[in-house]
Amino acid sequence: MMSTPAHATALHALPDEAPIDRDAAMVAVGDLLAALGFDPDEGDLAETPRRVADAFIEMITPEPFEMTFANGDAYDEPVVVRGIPFVSLCRHHLLPFRGTATVGYVPGDRLVGLSKLARVVAHHARGLQVQEALTVQIARTLETALEPRGVGVVVEAEHLCMSARGVRTETALTMTTVFRGALATDPALQARFIGARPV
Numbered sequence: 001m002m003s004t005p006a007h008a009t010a011l012h013a014l015p016d017e018a019p020i021d022r023d024a025a026m027v028a029v030g031d032l033l034a035a036l037g038f039d040p041d042e043g044d045l046a047e048t049p050r051r052v053a054d055a056f057i058e059m060i061t062p063e064p065f066e067m068t069f070a071n072g073d074a075y076d077e078p079v080v081v082r083g084i085p086f087v088s089l090c091r092h093h094l095l096p097f098r099g100t101a102t103v104g105y106v107p108g109d110r111l112v113g114l115s116k117l118a119r120v121v122a123h124h125a126r127g128l129q130v131q132e133a134l135t136v137q138i139a140r141t142l143e144t145a146l147e148p149r150g151v152g153v154v155v156e157a158e159h160l161c162m163s164a165r166g167v168r169t170e171t172a173l174t175m176t177t178v179f180r181g182a183l184a185t186d187p188a189l190q191a192r193f194i195g196a197r198p199v
């Protein structure tokens, strides 16, 4: 069994990390409502700044988790968990994007509990994200924690900044992929990973 306290710390060294000022966020949301022509003190809008501030705070606060390693029986085939649902916040529009991640690795000496793969996705989904960075961060975390022979991450998401406004591409899904190690260099392994994706 191994633990990774240093790694757990590194997970929280996010570039955006700074103290959250909930009161200032509530004032700012009230100011936004006023700037958009609404009276933030009127009726059911009165509680909106608090609700919005708390919603944003929840969505940008990463859930802590620890990687714990199972004793493996020298399993050396790909481990893939597909269709892990997530919701994140687009850092360009502050609107949600949501979808699924398919995450897998080809083990080296370490195996990780399957639920931890979903936890890695949930951890990195919190924050102001862009999908490409989210995909890379999930892969990087698995590489660092597991030192696997290969890592694959496929993220498919609907972005509200595209579907609810702008070009209104309501059914468009954006797909991003990262393949590292054996999953990048071994076409047969990658094909098996891709084949495990939901269609």
Ligand SMILES: [Zn+2]
Pocket: 090, 091, 092, 093, 094, 095, 159, 161, 162
């Ligand atoms: Zn956006």
